[in-house]
Amino acid sequence: MAADFPRPLGESEQTELAMKDGADIPTGVWITREPAETRALGEQVGRAVRGGEVFLLDGPLGAGKTIFIKGLTSALGIEEDDVSSPSFTLVNRYTGRLTFYHLDLYRMPEGSVATFAVDLEELLSDAQAVIAIEWAERIGRFPLPETTWHVRIEGDGEAPRRITIEKLGSDQAKG
Template identity: 40%
Template sequence: MSDERITRSPAETIAFGQEIADELEAGGILCLEGDLGAGKTHLVKGIAKGLDIDPNSVQSPTYTLINEYRGRLPLYHFDCYRMESPQEALEIGAEEYFYGAGVCVIEWPERIAPLIPPEALWITITATGKEVRKFVIGKKRS
C-alpha cells in the first residue's frame, strides 16, 4: 500500500477502501483523521465491501459510538466525535475491540489517542476539491 493516494469520486474512495481491506488481518486498527465531510464513511464503506460486508449497511455510528458488522472478519466502526475523554472509550470496552478478532476503524481517533495501540495505521483525509480526496497513510506521529 502506498503512503499517499488521491481519489476523484466517492466510488474511487470506496474502491480504495476495498484495496485497504485486502491487506487487513484480525487485530488491524485504522484511525481516520479528517474534517466533517472528508470521506471517512465512504472509505469505511469500501473497507466493509472488501471484508464481504454490504457497504449500504455502513453508517457513521455518531450516536451509537460503535457499529459492528460481520464479514470475513468482524468490522468494528468507531465514531469518537462525541467522546470527551479516553475514559468514555474505556467504559464502552474499546480496548477489548482493539485486541479482538476483528478490524477496528476509528473516526475522530485523536479523542482517544492514548488508548490506541502504537501499531495502528493512521489515515489523514483531506478534501482538495469537490470530490477529490487526498489520503496520507502512516504510523501515528509523536
Template identity: 35%
Template structure:
C-alpha cells in the same frame, strides 16, 4: 510505511479503501482523521465492501458510538465525533477490541490518538476541493 492516494470521487475513495482492506489482518486498528465531510465514512464503506460486508449496512455510528458488522470478518466501526471524555470509550470496552480478532475502524480518532497502540494504521483524508481528496495511509511501528 506511508502511501498517498488522490481520489476525485466517492467511488474512487471506496475503491482505494477496498484495495487497502485486502492487506488488513485480525486485530488491526485503523485511525481515521479528517475534517467534517472529508470522506471518513466513505472510506469505511469501501473497507467493509472489500471485506465482503454489504456497504449499504454501513452507517456512521455518530449517535451510538459503535456499530459491529459481521461476515467472514468482524468489523468494529467507531465514530468518536460526539465523545466527551475517555471514560465513554472505556465503557464501550475499547481496550478489548485490539485483541478481539476483529478489525477496528475509528472515525475522529485524533480525539484519542494518544491511547492508541503504536502499530495503529493512520488514515488521514484531506479535502483538496469539492470532489478531490488526498488520502494518506501510514502504519505505526
C-alpha cells in the same frame, strides 16, 4: 504495488507499500477525485487486512471517512448498504470475512471518557477483529497495537481528496 486507481501521487511523492508484519496494507499518498475512488482505495486496504488491524481516521466532516470505511468493509464481504457511521451509537459491529468494529467518536470528549464509552480495551482484545475509529484523536494517548494505521483524508465539498495512509511506529502505537 499501488493500483493506478485511485491515482497515487508520482513515485517520488509516494512511499513503498508496507510489507511489515506480513501485512500488505498500502501506505503512501493518493489523490481521489470522487467518492467512488475513495471507496476503491478503502476496498484495496480491506483486501489486505488479516485481522488485528486498527485504522485511525481523521479528516473534516464530509471528507469521506465513512466512504473509505464502506470500501474497506465491502472487501470483508459486508454489504455496503448496511454500513453507516455510528455517530450516535458510537460503535457498530459487522460480521463478514472478519469481525469489523466501526467507531465514531465525534460526539465524545477527548481522553479516557471516549475509550471507556466504547470499551476500546475490550474491542482490542479480539485479535482477529478489524477496528476503524473516526475522530480517533479523541482517544488521546491510549495504547494501541503495532498493527495500527493512520488514515488522513484532506479536502471537503467537491474538491479532490488527498488521502495519506501510514503505519504508526511502535512508539506511536503504544501511546
